[in-house]
Amino acid sequence: MSVIELSLVSLWFVNMAEISSILKVKIPLLEFLQEEDDYFYFFARHQTDRYWSLRKREWTPKITSYMETVFTEFGLPQNIDDFRVHYRVSRNLFEIILREIYGSLLLNGYGPYNAIEPPQQLLVCLWYLSNMSSMRELAHIFNLSKSTVHAVVMRVLDALQELKPRVICWPNAERQKEISREVENICGLRGVVGFLDGTHIRLSSALNGERDFYNRKGFPSIQVQAVIDHQMKFTNIYAGWPGCVHDARVLRNSTLYTEAEAGNLVLVDHYILADSAYPLRNWLITPFKNLGNLTPQQVRFNKRLSSARQAVERAFGHLKGRFRRLQDIPLHSSTEICQMILAACILHNMCIFNDDEVEDYIMEEQLQDPNDCQCDNIYQNGHNGIVRRLQLVNSLN
Known part of the structure; x- marks a missing residue:
């Protein structure tokens, strides 16, 4: 071999352990030097190609002046x-x-x-x-x-x-009275301070492959529970439960339920409206389950409640229609997913505060009859809630 060839051999085979792992055979250096020159050149070229294919490029083609232009x-x-x-x-x-x-x-x-x-x-x-x-x-x-x-x-x-403490916050007593007056003007129901519902945020894949994230519709999701006012602003957000969990169970494990049961959230003689997936409480009113035996007054009550609760469906429609990433989140961390959901809800409220063309982004397929609930309440209705609902029915004009 020439001096140049021997120099190249020394350059390529400083680390003999690496050579052995690449060739999958252990060839002593002296035996290799006795091989034909053609084999040496073939191997050297193979290593050169491999080096350039594995080497991290310092630059890849990208748009370099987006901000400036x-x-x-x-x-x-x-x-x-x-x-x-x-x-x-x-x-x-x-x-x-x-x-x-x-x-x-x-x-x-x-x-x-x-x-x-x-x-x-x-x-x-x-x-x-x-x-x-x-x-x-x-x-x-x-x-x-x-x-x-x-x-x-x-x-x-x-x-x-x-920004959450300033953008998504529970209404104080004066604000609750204001909401109640506005809702009464819309549907004739007195004492309403908000609308409660849940929605599923679709995931690209179940976190850690767990089956619990698959909801009753068959796709992986994370639950989001929200209360909104008559202007579609979120006043309470609770997210993170797997898609298979019942809406009522999500509620029972939320701070909203704990505080409302203690009487710390909703004014006396005021309440939140929800669908039939939730239990009746003195602060939470749901529609009558229609088994074909409802009175005309109960049917009228259900229709008014359904009409009022369209606001929460429209809020979810705007949330997913404007921030379309919530239609399919590819992240694999539950913490990051919940951060994204909460941030989108904050931006949703800021859009409403600033009257930023809300109607243009509402997803029509998100809108449905709020009373068309495919899952029944799994908890016992509270006696005070039953009495409160009957009082509301009797007070309808």
Whole structure:
């Protein structure tokens, strides 16, 4: 062999253990050097190809100027509607959200990399919540890595959750009376302070493969229990139970139930409306179960309750219609999933506060008859609840 060939041999075979694992046979160096030159060149070329195929690339083709070009163009008056199409919020609401969480998104850059500015972080998160795009697609659009996209999304979700005490809060006594008056004007039922219901957030796969996450409709999901007011604003959110769990059991394990039973939430002579999956309580009123033996007054009561409770179905329709990621969440951590749901509910309320075209995003397929419940209450109705419902029926005009 020539000197050049011997030098190449020394370069390739510094680590003999690695060679042995690649060839799957242990060939002593001296025996290998006695092989034909053609074999040496074939092996050297094979190793070169393998090196380049496994070597992490320092650069991959991506969009490198989205913030400087496309996002800047969205600020022009003629492109305002295009911004809302992509991010599902108006440019004005985007600026409001950004001001609220700007301080929580400030970062310091590390090494040669510049810190991602808060506007770009919020855009990444809004795009992920509002569309069915994967994190790989977002990485391509915003010139980031997939791991960075995930980190940015979770950071923004954390920042949004800091707004919860101000954005999703239980109405005080004065607000409950105001809600009661508004609902009475709508449906004639006096004393209503909210509407309770649950919805399923579809998962791409059951967490840890557990069957408990499969609901009665056959797909994996996480339960979300919500109370809303007559304006479709969420006043209480409780999420995290697997899809197979009954709505009434979710309620019984919530802080809402504990506090309401203790008399700390709902004013005297006021109540929340729910469907027949929930138990009757003095603070929770449900419709009569229709077995064909209802009186005309009971039928009229059920219709009014159903009409009033359309608000909660519309709220869920807006939540899933505007933030379409909630139609199928591919995450594998229950904590992250619940953070995403809560953040979407916070954004939902902010859309309503700022009158941000709510009607345009309500999913029609989400709307259904609130009394068309496919599961019956599994707990005994409370005596005070039964008496309260009869009083309401008798008070109808």
